[in-house]
């Protein structure tokens with residue numbers, strides 16, 4: 081059996097490397113050598129990596145300081161003893177039979193290319209194989225476009241014969257230095273049609289960027305260095321020059337607007353790019369669209385002024401072309417080009433709660449305070465339904481309408497309880513109060529290792545969005561610490577408790593509850609159990625639209641508890657499924673669309689929830705809480721991870737079945753006694769900042785510029 085040397089450079093990717101190494105150690109092909117090069121990782125990563133080097137097939141090499149991936153791969157190549165070599169990245173995985181398949185397919189060729197699959201979430205690891213489609217031809221063009229040497233099995237002889245090595249001193253684009261000779265010197269490129277390699281889509285470009293996620297100026301530097309170096313080295317090969325020029329032009333066209341966005345580095349980027357354009361073959365330029373040709377010409381002539389003009393025209397034209405593709409884009413265009421140029425209105429406040437779904441949460445309380453105290457502001461509320469009616473004389477705008485963009489452009493104050501759309505521009509003078517919407521139980525953003533919800537850009541987006549928040553509200557010290565870390569929040573935290581919970585301390589709360597019960601039609605003599613569960617990250621129709629299967633047996637509940645109780649069902653705003661309460665008239669009330677959950681807290685005698693932050697708020701009422709956690713292990717261990725030791729700290733029992741829930745309700749007095757002391761500790765930790773005056777403190781601080789005493 082011929083040996084395959086698998087070369088894996090490692091730099092600070094501790095969270096992925098175990099899976100990577102395991103996938104190699106489990107290969108069905110028996111003769112492998114694994115060369116791991118630690119490229120000067122920090123001590124935590126080094127220690128962890130070294131703890132995994134336990135198999136005698138692993139050769140462990142180390143750079144004292146970071147030398148880059150090209151240097152590390154070259155080091156691996158020198159150490160390799162196999163007949164074949166194969167490059168793998170330390171955050172990626174191989175399928176179990178990857179090497180076996182590739183060796184079988186290489187036959188008399190010098191190289192064979194595997195198929196690569198994106199790895200975003202665990203379900204990507206499952207696929208079915210049709211082995212009749214094993215072999216395929218792949219054009220050199222495809223390998224070239226991918227520009228990656230990963231997932232290519234190469235004969236060692238071939239590497240020696242053609243002096244294949246990586247250009248050192250560069251990182252991301254150094255693959256090209258190996259891809260070019262492979263393409264030049266191999267006639268055909270056999271490939272495999274079955275996935276052999278999983279390329280991880282990394283989700284944290286902020287704290288741990290992958291090579292392609294680094295800043296554009298860094299990447300441009302590197303790319304152009306590699307381009308010029310290879311253009312020089314392979315100057316005598318027409319094919320190589322053509323490929324390289326094409327690659328440069330592709331990079332240029334895709335990135336030009338980003339490269340020149342940073343005005344401070346304009347001159348530097350101009351000289352750099354011009355130096356590459358001067359090397360380009362004039363024929364390669366000829367095939368470009370006319371506006372690109374114009375820019376390239378000015379770069380070649382080193383005429384900065386004319387280049388800038390051409391680029392500006394390019395950007396304007398691009399924006400405009402984009403704008404007329406549809407009404408949505410046109411509105412954003414008008415926002416950017418027209419509305420953002422209007423002066424800010426000092427006394428305009430724009431409010432939004434739960435993505436415009438309802439009139440609720442802390443933004444609502446702040447708004448009501450303004451009305452009750454006759455403060456001189458023009459308020460604007462964002463709703464999905466433009467016919468929404470709310471008290472006071474706020475302007476109602478439909479989310480993403482032209483009016484919405486107008487008011488976001490001119491309102492000085494923004495008050496929101498979730499993240500704002502990325503395309504809204506915060507202007508000089510804008511004040512953004514982010515109220516957020518709950519004490520965290522489930523791990524958030526940068527505390528999440530992997531993000532399995534629908535969007536891989538979640539961490540990056542969140543980071544950009546939260547940079548715009550001037551103030552963030554915090555309900556308790558525990559939350560402040562988490563927000564600082566998990567959001568990387570570094571502006572002003574307002575530690576006043578949540579305005580939304582003021583109502584729970586209102587002297588009129590019983591009156592309000594009576595009124596609410598009446599509006600909903602709940603009989604006065606019945607007690608109310610509120611069921612308010614959260615959503616499940618892995619169970620959705622499409623991003624933002626989640627599934628929910630009711631596990632409570634409502635019919636049985638009615639049978640056992642119906643004389644004394646009714647049930648109010650309140651699904652999370654992400655849930656798209658409708659709850660069926662047919663045949664349960666007068667017992668089950670579906671209040672998923674009810675505006676403000678705080679009013680439902682007031683009418684209820686018992687809360688049932690799961691991993692939703694609702695219990696942190698409900699505990700302000702000191703009424704009993706039951707946890708219907710039928711999928712606790714999965715939710716906690718696979719989907720999210722929790723901040724709390726739920727089993728030991730939850731202020732009520734964790735129940736696994738509908739019957740257990742019914743029994744707990746029937747014996748609620750016993751449950752209360754049993755959990756009394758735990759509840760007290762819980763209240764102290766999570767609720768004690770609340771005193772019914774949070775709204776007033778927030779308004780005074782943010783709108784009136786007075787300082788209230790904070791709780792910390």
Ligand code: C2G
Nearest residue numbers: 517518612613614650651652653677691692693694
């Ligand atoms: N909520 C509600 N009804 C439910 C669940 C929640 O009205 N059945 C409201 C409550 O105000 C709660 C808030 O939504 O405090 C957040 O609910 P969580 O279940 O904790 O959900 P979360 O994961 O925070 O929401 O950015 C995405 C959001 O964070 C998703």
